[in-house]
Amino acid sequence: MATEILMPALSPTMEEGTLAKWLVKEGDTVNSGDILAEIETDKATMEFEAVDEGIIGKILISDGSEGVKVNTPIAVLVEEGESLDAAPAAQEEAPTAGAPAAPAAAVAAAAPKPQPEVDTSPDWPEGTEVVKTTVREALRDAMAEEMRGNENVFLMGEEVAEYEGAYKISQGLLDEFGPKRVIDTPITEHGFAGIATGAAFAGLNPIVEFMTFNFAMQAIDQIINSAAKTLYMSGGQMGAPMVFRGPNGAAARVGAQHSQDYAAWYMQIPGLKVVMPYSASDAKGLLKTAIRDANPVIFLENEILYGRSFDVPKMDDFTVPFGKARIWREGTDATIVSFGIGMHYALEAADKLAEEGISAEVIDLRTLRPMDLPTVIKSVMKTNRLVTVEEGWPQGSVGSYIASEVMQQAFDYLDAPVVTCTGKDVPMPYAANLERHALITTDEVVAAVKQVTYR
């Protein structure tokens, strides 16, 4: 049967081209792979190969023709002994790919709105015994409990085993679980993040400790392109049930390369979940949830908080769900939203404001993706004023996202523009006085609340 040879698309964007030169003539026999013609696209001159074998029955578009649209018949291929009359007038192989879904339908598929309901249940039942625990111990306890419960959970990272963690988070884990499950890696973040992600594809549940998240920039391709996107790219066949954890943000006097808050970076990525706890109970309850989650979780800790003690409930299996903010302090005049070490400034500011008769409600987001915006919006509906607090930089901050959502969802409830308190827009300086000024301060939060309450 005769077949038409169509003008090919030779690049992702080509719509038409010049048929520069035929390298075969009518009557020539061609085999698959033979060069038929040279075709000029907007970028280059390309050789066009035969796919089927046969005889060039007729050339329909001559040498030098410009502006030949893709899929225009340019020649007819016939089989031996076949006449040209047998050529079909038009192939049924007309392209359909150029006509995808109508745009109206795309609007219908817009992202679902956040739920309006708010879960205000306490993290643990009233009357439960609590134990003063440091964030450091809470993290270790969470890992140990989950490793006891699931053979497929293991910890990998620099100095996690014999050294027991650069920040002593993994104390005792090597002793209890042995070198098969508590694994010292070489200093090779990109490599071990990739190996852990591959192990997760194959069904294990790795916990990857980055000595600090500053070093995870070396591994960010594996975190985002491999861990976060594979479930989607595989149509749901396989993903990466794993945790990337470690200290994030400024410590003290370690300068620009060791002092950066990545909350806003990771929060942007669909496919990741992002957790940034403040208290020890959240560190424990959220890390246990993270290890059980079937998705890659970014767990952002803070070196300064490691040594702080908080009440942790004495329960067999205490977990905190993702996407549920915690209201630390109820108030009526303004809402302060923060997370991680930002909560330290938020709570301190609320105490100072109370002395001046200003009642601030303080919300700890705890997880940034998913983010509990309903709790924030419900609070703003009550206080009509909002201040966000974080250590990261101002442009594209977590606060700017919250401000944008509140503006879109609760504009009528706002009595003042939202103020986003952030770290200063500079690399972290080393000098003690400069570092203090580069970070967010309690006084700045106090001033911001006064600004939105017009005091």
Added chain:
Amino acid sequence: MAARKSTKKPNVSAEELTKYYRDMLLIRRFEEKAGQLYGMGLIGGFCHLYIGQEAVVVGLEAAAEDGDKRITSYRDHGHMLACGMDPNGVMAELTGREGGYSKGKGGSMHMFSKEKHFYGGHGIVAAQVPLGAGLAFADKYKENGRVTFTYFGDGAANQGQVYETFNMAAIWDLPVVFVIENNQYAMGTAQARSTSTPDIYTRGAAFGIPGEAVDGMDVLAVKEASERAVGHCRSGKGPYILEVKTYRYRGHSMSDPAKYRTREEVQKMRSERDPIEQVRDLLLTGKHASEEDLKAIDKEIKEVVNQSAEFARTSPEPALDELWTDIYA
């Protein structure tokens, strides 16, 4: 090419030889059809064809057992067909349709099959190397005796993470075969212009990883080397490197005019070293098959490929709801 060549008296059965012929021919015809569909605008974006390299995956797969894993970069159609994935599902993924392996959400470069232990299909050059070592890490952790084939090209061989991975694979004795598919051009850059060592497998020596080069146009040589590599890994001795010297006939991707090499170079490879023609000769001269037998195979393959193209054209585009699925498990 300094690679090991097989003797022309292969120690394989007629059935095996016929299977290699059939498997390689399927890849070639499939890729030719994919090129055609690309030309018609039915396949979009980037599309990297495997034509010329067929003996690599078919020879490697000849040594694989059930449950062994494989992972590669974006020139991946051949790997998928060679491990038994359905040509319909692969072609429909290329056209971005519901019937594709990733429901149309991955495309040519990002395709997976949990059932066939094919772990992609990765678009970032060399990212699949640590991922492949991670698959092997999981097998070792589970003590299941499985081996992972981690494929990468001569271009990827200059990425740092390859050597981070070599180091960890060696210290942890991971059961992974690193298959360097050296087709001699990293996109448009000839190996000599980009790579300090003529034989890339020799870089493994720095990590204590044994390896060898093999003639990648000779499926029997590849199979023999693959058996050696897999045997090494399965016996618990750690990783092994196979540098398979091969050649791609087409450009790097569909939009590559391939001006960095001469047409004569390509033609010479095609006429003198073609992996499919070599097996065809063996079958005919060994009287394992007649011209008629081979014609029948050709016809059968053509039908499979045409059927896959038909499926890929008629399978519907994914429902718009699919935009929002598979982001979280």
